[in-house]
Structures are given as structure tokens and as C-alpha cells.
Amino acid sequence: MNTGEAIVILLAEDDPAHAEIIRRTMKISRIANRLEHVSDGQQALDYLYRREKYADPAVSPRPGLILLDLRMPRVDGLDVLRQVKSDPDMARIPTVILTTSAAETDIARAYDAHANSYLVKPVDFDKFTQMMDSVGFYWLMWNCNPEAWASG
Amino acid sequence: MPTRYRKPGVTSILLLLLLLPLQSQADLTCAFEMFRNHAAMILLIEPASGEIVDANRAAVAYYGYPHEKLLQMNMQQINTLSPLETAQEIRRADREQRNFFVFRHRLADGDIRPVEVYSSPLIVDGRRLLASIIHDASDRDILEETIVQSEARLRFAEKVAELGHWVLDPGSNSYWFSEGALELLGLDHPVQPVSDIREMILPEYRTKMVEAINKLILEDIPYDLHLRFKRPDGRIIDLNSQGLYDATEKQIFGVIHDITDTHEAMRRLSSYTAFYNRLAAAVVVILLGIVGLLYYAVKRSKRAEENLRTSKAALRSNYDMTQLLLNSTAEGIYGVDRQGTCTFCNSAALKILGYDHPNDLVGHNIHNKIHHSHADGTPFPAEECTLLRDIDERIHRDEEFFWHVDGRGIPIEYWSYPLRQNGDTIGAVVTFLDIRERKAREKALRDSEERNRALVNAIPDIIFVMDTQGVFTDVHVPDMAPPLLMPTDRFLGHSIDAVLPADIAARARYAMTEAREQDTIATFEYQLSSAGIVRFYESRTVYAEAFGFIALIRDISDRKTAETTLKQKNQEMEHFVYSVSHDLKSPLVTIKSFLSMLRQDIQAQDHEQVEEDLRYIAGAADRMDELLAALLQLSRVGRTETEAQLIDAAELVEQCLVALSGLMHEKQIEVRVGDIAQKLYGDPVRLGQIWQNLVENAVKYLGNQQQPQIEIGMEDQGDNPTFYVRDNGIGIDPEHAERIFALFSQLDPQSPGCGLGLPMVKKIVELYQGRVWFESGGKGKGCCFYFTLPSALITTEEEKEQ
Known part of the structure; x- marks a missing residue:
């Protein structure tokens, strides 16, 4: 079980409506963790590598979970995933793909790029709410965060 | 002493007894003259001492001594045999019950001649004397030698023609086989019991054979049969057997002929020709024998029949044999003299030409009878006939016709051999074959070959033939096939390993093994590049025991290109369906979710939240509407919106700018239009949409540019103009080059639109066989979209001419 500081969640979602839905379902599930929202892949990478407006670590704390949409402008979610998982410094961050696509190719590609969940x-x-409830319990409570585990 | 016997009385008695059935002794003088002048050589001899008592003129002339001298000589001076040998010959003659002795006599000039001596005892004046008639046997010896030679030739002929002959003596119950026959039947001894031979004839042919022989002996009906015979080595051969009964010798004489080969030859035209060539050679040899025999037969017939009886019998039997051989061949054979009159013909000649009896031809002018017209029916004058004109030459022709008695023309092949006597040509022997069947076969073969060739030419594949070692033995490049990358001589005689790239050679080897071991068609695909052009091939390999491997190589480049295009289209389609489902699902998720939240917010009377929920729902609904409208528009690109017409590009650009003038003015965009006077032929609405979408796209991505500019123009004013729309906006990262023309791939979520503008441009441009691409210095450095419209230009040229 996770201990210590609350995990920061990075949400990469281009559709503001969907971002709002996620925010609300988290609220319903009483997930109080800090949620940082970026609206495309480029912003997600900027955030992770603390570039431009995300340069200040206070603005961009290191996330303990990434919720990643696949189809996003500029840099695709899959590209973000590949960069994260190929960077030894980022690779351990649990990355959950959260998308409308149920296409087999997307699922396969995501796991090929070492996604932790799809x-x-x-x-x-209601189902969306249930799902986010489970995500909260699973990834924020039961799942052992690598860095927390290492430091603990 | 000899003078005593010169008395007329004595002589007359001699003549009376020996030569002439004189009626009385009155005409003794006359009788004496007849003894003196008789053509036969006659000596009177004292048997005990061998003294010559008298000799007539013929004897004097033959021996070459003067009459007086001869009467003083002893027989021992003439007869070269020793007394012992002479005694042996006398005993032998007695044992053999002959009435003559065979001696060798020396003539006055020293020449020694074989002679037959017919002696009869005579009582003259109480003395026992011998009257001997001397016959020179040299001619017979020569004849016998000729017969021996002829038989040798016959043996050779038999061998070459695969003929053989046999003699069956019904009394001894055994066959005698000639060398040719032994070889044919695979036997090693010339004498074989009848029962053994019958066993070797296949059972179903035995009855036929026995019946034929019985009929031959009892009724003297010659037979001509087809038999199958099992040789001791197990090989079964087809035989043609003919038999003739010799009543005087009480023997059956037969000829056998191996026709297994003939059957085989019938099947294979090449062997067919070889077979007839061999037969023709055999016929030549046989004819040489016949010529010799005929010559002597004629000569002999002029001699005294009495003395030649035995020789003639031998001759006749050989002549019969020759006749049988002549008649046993399928070739027509006839003889002509210098005047063109037929002198003899065989039964095959009669059969081919439809005649019943040799006399229908013999004695007639053969040209007028059977060779009177050309193949096309026009008259063929005798003076133009090669057979007559060049009678001194050996002639071989196979394009002329002989004419059947019923008027039909028969294509024949003939050989003519001159008959020479003392250096002069006395005539010719002509051998001919009915080649209708062969002609038909040749035609059939030609037709079949033509069909095969046509078939082969119809195959669009390159055909390689390789031997079992993988060496190219033949290459066929059909007319319609694309040319080989290398000339054919680079292949012929070379191994696949030497000619093909190693990887392809290895795959070819593998295919060859597979084709051979699994008896299948082994296929594989490969590609070759030459001069920068990559071509795709499919190889199909089969194995044929007769010559090795055949590989059919088909150029499948077109198919490959089509397949690639199809794959691309499929991917596009997949992508499209995926995009549509995803992009439509997205707002749906929004709508449903916010409807649920809306219900809760209404219950909670949270008016602010209700307003927000409704805004999200409306936004998602608008987005769906937008998407559906764009999809509909995109789906219509392929269809003709309006009639194709001739329109100026400048006009389209102007219309586009008028439509977008409000937007331009609002954003204070400076628009520059270059020289774009280019006639286009196409759908004006669709063509206009290209500029409209590109300009809208430029406007969309101007970013925070303080002095936004859009430039519309055309480069390369020649045959292939390139249109462009340039802006100084946010630019595009080159790494997105692939994505920007894909559906729903908006690069900036902050910008309006649904990501269908550029895909639509691409689709329209491709409709006119053109290409669209962009160049950008990168982010913030502006962007320029280029496109071409080749098919809209080509039609323009045609329209201009009208």
C-alpha cells in the first residue's frame, strides 16, 4: 500500500469535456490527489521534462501516475508513452492509457510500448465513475509505487 | 594306235550310241561329220591306260593342242589330279550316284579348268573304251561364287533391314535360321526344333501360325502374318512372317521382319524417317544382289540346259528368295529400261498403285502409266521426268506424285538406281514409298508444333529450361513479356548460381528440390532491380524427367503495385473508419456523461454546474454535427459536384478570396496573388475547395503573427505548373509531414475545425492525379503548401484545340 506523500496524477487529455468528466468522477470517488491536466502530447512531454512554462518543479511535480489519451494533436499519446518508457528516469512511472478507442491495433501498440494498463x-x-473509482483504489491505494517503495 | 579308231565304222557306232538316234548305219559319213562338228567336247579314252583314242573339233579347240598331238597324249597329261585322287573321285561319284566326275584339266596354254566329265562305256571292235563328254564348269564356279557373295550381301541386308529368313524341313521337324533371323529372334543356334520355336510364339498367335503352314504345305498358299514372339531374353517383339513352299525341295522358305520398330517408328516421326532410311539402304544392297543374279540368269538361260540343271536349281532357289524378299518389303519396286519400259515390278508396287497383275505395268511405258501428271494435276511430259532424263544418276525425291489406277494422286518418295552393264546404263530400278501417312503425320506434327508455339507465345511468362544440374538450356521470352534484364546468352549454358544473385539462386535451388521431390509446382516471389527500376517476379518451377526443370517467370510488378495500392487504400479505409468511430464516440461520451451529471446537478440545484453541463453537452453535439458534415463532404469528393468545365485558376482563387474576405478583413491578413493564369478543366467547385481549404488552414495557423501574410501563386509556368499557398504563421514541424493529411489530425486543439480540411485537399488533388506537400522552416517560420493538377492540365490542352 502506498504511503507517504500523495501521488500527483498527470492527465493528458485533449478534449476539455473529457477532462472535466474525469475530474468529476474523481471527485465522486473521493480521490483527492492532485490532478495536473495537459491538453496534448507536446504539453505532456514539456511537463515531464519541465520545459517552458512547466520549468518550475512546484508547477510540475513529478507524477506518480500518468493517465494518457491516445489520439491527441501535435504529439500523439503513443509517442508520449514511447518516450516515457524509453527514458530510464521516467520508465517506472505507471502509465495508464485512457481512450475512447477499443481498436486492437491501439491496444497492441500500447502494450508493445510498455503501457501499464489500457x-x-x-x-x-455510471460505468465511467465505477472505472475511475477502481483506478483510484488500484493505482493510488493498492498498487506499490516504485519510488515510494524505494524510499520506504 | 589311235588311227585305228579313225575308221568311219567305229565312229559311226560311237555316234549312234552317244549322240544321234540314227535310223540306219547307211549314213556313216554323215554321222562322222556330226561327231566331228558337234558343239560338245568329246573324247574317246582307253580306260586302262588312259590313252586318248580320238577327240572331236570342239575338244581340240578347247584343249588347244593340234589334233595329231592330242591323239598321242594320255589323260594323265591332261588331268591334274593324282591317280589316287582320281580313283577317290570315281568312287565318290559312284557313291553319290552321279553320272559325272569333277576333274581339273590342264589346257595347252597351261590354264587349269574345272570340268565335269560325263563318261559312258563303249565296245568298239571288241575293245572297252570310254566316251567322255567334257563340260567346262568355270562359269558355274563363278556363279556359285556370286551366289555366295550374294548370300553374304543378303545376310548384311537382313541385318540392316532387320530381316531374317528361315527354312523349315517338315521331314526333319526343325527350323534352320539365317544369321539375321538368329539376331532378330535372339537365338544362338541356326537349327532349332519346331516345338521350341512354337513355344516362343505368344499363345494367341500359335494357332494362326500352324494353320498358315498347313495351308501352305497342302494348298501351296503363301502366308503373310503378324506374330508376337517372346525372345529367350524375355523381350517381346512384333514380327511380320511370310512363307513360301518349295515343292521340289519340299521345304518351307520364310522371311521374318521385325516390325516392333515400325510400330515404334509410327509413334515417333524422327525414328520413322531413320527407319525408312535404313530400309532404303537395305533395298540398295538387296538390289545389287538381284542385279547380279539376274545377269547370270540371263546368261545361263542361253546355255545348254542339261548341264546347268543343278546350277539353275540353285539359282532359282536364290532367285525365289530374292523375289520373296522383294515382295516382303512395303516399298514399291520396279525396273525400267532406257526407253522407260517397265521390266519388272514387285507386289508392293502393284498394291500401292492399285494394279492386279505385274503385266499391267511390265512392258508398258511406266511414266505414262503412273507418273503422267504433277501434284497439282497438270500434265507431266515424259521428257521432263527426272527418272528418265537422269537415268544414269542416283535420284532421290519426295515431293512428286505417282498416280493410282483409279486416278488418285499419291504423294511418294522415290529412289532410283541405275543398272549398269559393261559400263553402260541399261536401265534403272526405282524404289518408292507411299508417304501419304508420313505427310499427314508431318502435317499433324507441324500443326501440333504450331499450336504449341502459339500456346507458348500466348503464355506471358518468360520460360527458362534448366537441366537437372541447374544449367540453363533454353530461354523463351514471349513477345508481350517485358524484356529480360539480361540478354538470353547470359543465361544459356550457365548455371543459375552463375547468373542469378546468390539469394535468388538459393531460393531457385530450393524450389527445384521441392518440385522434384514433391512432384509439385514450386513457387516463390522475388525482386530484381536494374537501372533503379525494381521489378517483382513470381517463379513457378516444375520438374520433368525428360529434360530437367522448367521455370515460368511472370512479371508481377503491376500486381505488386496494385497490391501495395490496395493495401494503402485498405489502411486508409481502416484509419478512416477508426477515426470516425473514435471521433464520434468522443462527443458521445461527453454528452452521456454530462447528461448524468446534469441530472445530479439539477437535483442538487447547482445552477452554475447545470449551465456548465449544458455547455459541454451543446459543445459535444456541435462537434458531432461538424464531424458529420465534414465526413459527408469528404465522401462526396470522388463524385462529380458539377459538370467538368474549362475554368481559369485565377478565377477560382478570386472566388475563394471573396468567400473568405470577412475572415481576412477581421484578422487583417495581407493577401497577395501572383500570376496564376492557368486554364484548368474540371469540377470548379471541387477545384475551388483546394484553395479554400488551404487558405482556411493558413488562416487557422497564423498564430500570434503581427503582420499575417498569405501568398497565392504558381511556380514553373511550363508544362507542369505547381500551385502554392504560403503563409507566415506558426509553421509545421517536419516530423508531422505524414500526419497532417490524415483524417482528424488537428495539430492544435486550440484551433477551430475538425481536421478534415487537408485530407479533403489531398483527396481532390489525387483525383486530378496530382500531389500535395508542404515545406516549412519549422515551428514559427511559416509554411507553404504545394500541389499539382496534371490531369486537369492535359484535358485543357485538348480543349484549347477545340
Whole structure:
């Protein structure tokens, strides 16, 4: 079980409506963790590497979980995933793909790029809420965060 | 002493007894003259001492001594045999019951001649004397030698023609086989019991054979049969057997002929020709024998029949044999004299030409009878006939016709051999074959070959033939096939390893093994590049025991290109469907989620949240509407919006700018239009959409540019103009080059639009066989989109001419 500081969640989602849905479902599931939202892949990388407006570590604390949409402008979610997983410094950050696509090729590619989980956004809001509830319990409570484990 | 016997009385008695059935002794003088002048050589001899008592003129002339001298000589001076040998010959003659002795007599000039001596005892004046008629046997010896030679030739002929002959003596119940026959039947001893031979004839042919022989002996009906015979070595051969009964000798004489080969030859035209060549050679040899025999037969017939009886019998039997051989061949054979009159013909000649009896031809002018017209039916005058004109030459022709008695023309092949006597040509022997069947076969073969060639030419594949070692033995490049990358002589005689790149050679080897071991068609695909052009090939390899491997090489470049295009289209389609489902699902998730939240917010009476929920729902609904409209528009690109027409590009650009003037003015964009006077032929709405979308796209990505500029123009004013739309906006990272023309791939979420503008441009440009691409210095350095419209230009040229 995770201990210590609360995990920061990085959400990369180009659709503001979807970002709002996630925010609200987290609220319903009483997930109080800090959520940092970026609206495309480029911003996600800027955040992770603390570039430009994300240069200040206070603005961009290192996330303990990344929720990543696949189809995003500029830099695709899959490209973000590949960069994260090929960087030894980032590779251990649990990265969960959260997308509307249930295409087999997307699932395969995501796991090939070492995604830690692949979730399809449910059309039904109740299910969306249940899913986010599970995500919260699983990744924020039960799952051992590598860095927390290392430091603990 | 001899004078005593010169008395007319004595002589007359001699003549009376020996030569002439004189009626009385009155005409003794006359009788004496007849003894004196008789053509036969006659000596009177004292048997005990061998003294010559008298000799007639013929004897005097033959021995070459004067009459007086001869009467003083002893027989021992003439007869070269020793007394012992002479006694042996006398005993032998007695044992053999002959009425003549065979001696060798020396003539006055020293010449020694074989002679037959016919002696009869005579009582003259109480003395026992011998009257001997001397016959010179030299001619017979020569004849016998000729017969021996002829038989040797016959043996050779038999061998070459694969003929053989046999004699069956019904009394001894055994066959005698000639060398040719032994070879043919695979036997090693010339004498074989009848029962053994019958066993070797296949059972179903035995009855036929026995019946034929019985009929031959009892009724003297010659037979001509087809038999199958099992040789001691197990090989089964087809035989043609003919038999003739010799009543005087009480023997059956037969000829056998191996026709296994003939059957084989019938099947294979090449062997067919070889077979007839061999037969023709055999016929020549046989004819040489016949010529010799005929010559002597004629000569002999002029001699005294009495003395030649035995020789003639031998001759006749050989002549019969020759006749049988002549008649046993399938070739027509006839003889002509210098005047063109037929002197003899065999049964095959009669059969081919439809005649019943040799006399239908013999004695007639053969040209007028059978050779009177050309193949096309026009008259063929005798003076133009090679057979007559060049009778001194050996002639061989196979394009002329002989004419059947019923008027049909028969294509024949003939050989003519001159018959010479003392250096002069006395005539010719002509051998001919009915080649209708062969002609038909040749035609069939030609047709078949033509069909094969046509078939081979119809195959679009390059055909390689390789031997079992993988060496190219033949290459066929069909007319319609693309040329080989190398000339054919680079292949012929070379191994695949030497000619093909190592990897392809290895795959070819593998295919060859597979084709051979699994008896299948082994296929593989490969590619070769030459002068920068990559071509794809498919190889199909089969194995044929007769010559090795055949590989059919088909150029599948077109198919490959089509496959690649299809794959691309499929990918595009997949991508499209995926994009649509994803991009439509996204707002749906939004709508459903916010509807649920809306319900909760209404219950909680959180008005602010209700407003926000409704905004999100409306936004998602708008986005869906936008997407659907764009998709609809995109789907219509392939279809004709309006009639194709001739339109100026400048006009399209102007219309586009008018439509977008509000936007331009609002954003204070400076628009520059270069020389774009280019006639286009196409759908004006679709063509206009290219500029409209590109300009809208430029406007969308101007970013925070303080002096936004858009430039529209055309480069390369020649045959292939390139249109462009340039801006000084945010630019595009070159790494997105691939993505920007894909569906729904907006690069900036902050910009309006749904990501269908550039895909639509691409689709329209491709409709006119053109290409669209962009150049950008990178982020913040502006961007320029280029496109071409080749097919809209080509039609323009045609329109201009109209």
C-alpha cells in the first residue's frame, strides 16, 4: 500500500469535456490527489521534462501516475508513452492509457510500448465513475509505487 | 594306235550310241561329220591306260593342242589330279550316284579348268573304251561364287533391314535360321526344333501360325502374318512372317521382319524417317544382289540346259528368295529400261498403285502409266521426268506424285538406281514409298508444333529450361513479356548460381528440390532491380524427367503495385473508419456523461454546474454535427459536384478570396496573388475547395503573427505548373509531414475545425492525379503548401484545340 506523500496524477487529455468528466468522477470517488491536466502530447512531454512554462518543479511535480489519451494533436499519446518508457528516469512511472478507442491495433501498440494498463472510456457515465473509482483504489491505494517503495 | 579308231565304222557306232538316234548305219559319213562338228567336247579314252583314242573339233579347240598331238597324249597329261585322287573321285561319284566326275584339266596354254566329265562305256571292235563328254564348269564356279557373295550381301541386308529368313524341313521337324533371323529372334543356334520355336510364339498367335503352314504345305498358299514372339531374353517383339513352299525341295522358305520398330517408328516421326532410311539402304544392297543374279540368269538361260540343271536349281532357289524378299518389303519396286519400259515390278508396287497383275505395268511405258501428271494435276511430259532424263544418276525425291489406277494422286518418295552393264546404263530400278501417312503425320506434327508455339507465345511468362544440374538450356521470352534484364546468352549454358544473385539462386535451388521431390509446382516471389527500376517476379518451377526443370517467370510488378495500392487504400479505409468511430464516440461520451451529471446537478440545484453541463453537452453535439458534415463532404469528393468545365485558376482563387474576405478583413491578413493564369478543366467547385481549404488552414495557423501574410501563386509556368499557398504563421514541424493529411489530425486543439480540411485537399488533388506537400522552416517560420493538377492540365490542352 502506498504511503507517504500523495501521488500527483498527470492527465493528458485533449478534449476539455473529457477532462472535466474525469475530474468529476474523481471527485465522486473521493480521490483527492492532485490532478495536473495537459491538453496534448507536446504539453505532456514539456511537463515531464519541465520545459517552458512547466520549468518550475512546484508547477510540475513529478507524477506518480500518468493517465494518457491516445489520439491527441501535435504529439500523439503513443509517442508520449514511447518516450516515457524509453527514458530510464521516467520508465517506472505507471502509465495508464485512457481512450475512447477499443481498436486492437491501439491496444497492441500500447502494450508493445510498455503501457501499464489500457482502459476504454465507457459511454455510460455510471460505468465511467465505477472505472475511475477502481483506478483510484488500484493505482493510488493498492498498487506499490516504485519510488515510494524505494524510499520506504 | 589311235588311227585305228579313225575308221568311219567305229565312229559311226560311237555316234549312234552317244549322240544321234540314227535310223540306219547307211549314213556313216554323215554321222562322222556330226561327231566331228558337234558343239560338245568329246573324247574317246582307253580306260586302262588312259590313252586318248580320238577327240572331236570342239575338244581340240578347247584343249588347244593340234589334233595329231592330242591323239598321242594320255589323260594323265591332261588331268591334274593324282591317280589316287582320281580313283577317290570315281568312287565318290559312284557313291553319290552321279553320272559325272569333277576333274581339273590342264589346257595347252597351261590354264587349269574345272570340268565335269560325263563318261559312258563303249565296245568298239571288241575293245572297252570310254566316251567322255567334257563340260567346262568355270562359269558355274563363278556363279556359285556370286551366289555366295550374294548370300553374304543378303545376310548384311537382313541385318540392316532387320530381316531374317528361315527354312523349315517338315521331314526333319526343325527350323534352320539365317544369321539375321538368329539376331532378330535372339537365338544362338541356326537349327532349332519346331516345338521350341512354337513355344516362343505368344499363345494367341500359335494357332494362326500352324494353320498358315498347313495351308501352305497342302494348298501351296503363301502366308503373310503378324506374330508376337517372346525372345529367350524375355523381350517381346512384333514380327511380320511370310512363307513360301518349295515343292521340289519340299521345304518351307520364310522371311521374318521385325516390325516392333515400325510400330515404334509410327509413334515417333524422327525414328520413322531413320527407319525408312535404313530400309532404303537395305533395298540398295538387296538390289545389287538381284542385279547380279539376274545377269547370270540371263546368261545361263542361253546355255545348254542339261548341264546347268543343278546350277539353275540353285539359282532359282536364290532367285525365289530374292523375289520373296522383294515382295516382303512395303516399298514399291520396279525396273525400267532406257526407253522407260517397265521390266519388272514387285507386289508392293502393284498394291500401292492399285494394279492386279505385274503385266499391267511390265512392258508398258511406266511414266505414262503412273507418273503422267504433277501434284497439282497438270500434265507431266515424259521428257521432263527426272527418272528418265537422269537415268544414269542416283535420284532421290519426295515431293512428286505417282498416280493410282483409279486416278488418285499419291504423294511418294522415290529412289532410283541405275543398272549398269559393261559400263553402260541399261536401265534403272526405282524404289518408292507411299508417304501419304508420313505427310499427314508431318502435317499433324507441324500443326501440333504450331499450336504449341502459339500456346507458348500466348503464355506471358518468360520460360527458362534448366537441366537437372541447374544449367540453363533454353530461354523463351514471349513477345508481350517485358524484356529480360539480361540478354538470353547470359543465361544459356550457365548455371543459375552463375547468373542469378546468390539469394535468388538459393531460393531457385530450393524450389527445384521441392518440385522434384514433391512432384509439385514450386513457387516463390522475388525482386530484381536494374537501372533503379525494381521489378517483382513470381517463379513457378516444375520438374520433368525428360529434360530437367522448367521455370515460368511472370512479371508481377503491376500486381505488386496494385497490391501495395490496395493495401494503402485498405489502411486508409481502416484509419478512416477508426477515426470516425473514435471521433464520434468522443462527443458521445461527453454528452452521456454530462447528461448524468446534469441530472445530479439539477437535483442538487447547482445552477452554475447545470449551465456548465449544458455547455459541454451543446459543445459535444456541435462537434458531432461538424464531424458529420465534414465526413459527408469528404465522401462526396470522388463524385462529380458539377459538370467538368474549362475554368481559369485565377478565377477560382478570386472566388475563394471573396468567400473568405470577412475572415481576412477581421484578422487583417495581407493577401497577395501572383500570376496564376492557368486554364484548368474540371469540377470548379471541387477545384475551388483546394484553395479554400488551404487558405482556411493558413488562416487557422497564423498564430500570434503581427503582420499575417498569405501568398497565392504558381511556380514553373511550363508544362507542369505547381500551385502554392504560403503563409507566415506558426509553421509545421517536419516530423508531422505524414500526419497532417490524415483524417482528424488537428495539430492544435486550440484551433477551430475538425481536421478534415487537408485530407479533403489531398483527396481532390489525387483525383486530378496530382500531389500535395508542404515545406516549412519549422515551428514559427511559416509554411507553404504545394500541389499539382496534371490531369486537369492535359484535358485543357485538348480543349484549347477545340
